[in-house]
Amino acid sequence: MISVAVEQAKCACPDRVGIVDISRGIRQVGRICCDDACAGHHEDGAGCHHAGCTCHG
Template structure:
């Protein structure tokens, strides 16, 4: 039996988002919901998804 994973939690630790792997931003073998998360919130921006305040880390 083969299991295919299509969605997973954003690799940004404080982020609450679930991302579709086909839409995710891949960086260093991890999947992120936004450029802000993928870049480690360097400019202080969050992912801007409703209900998620991952820029508050």
């Protein structure tokens, strides 16, 4: 049996194409997000504040 350690995942925001370190991500039920804005479904309309990213959920 082979064991694989997953350390990164795509941010759960549908607009965001970036990845996040699982140990640093913001965890929600079944989701890992890169930023508070993504984790909050962009309720205030703000993006994730990562350079070059235009996500707004």
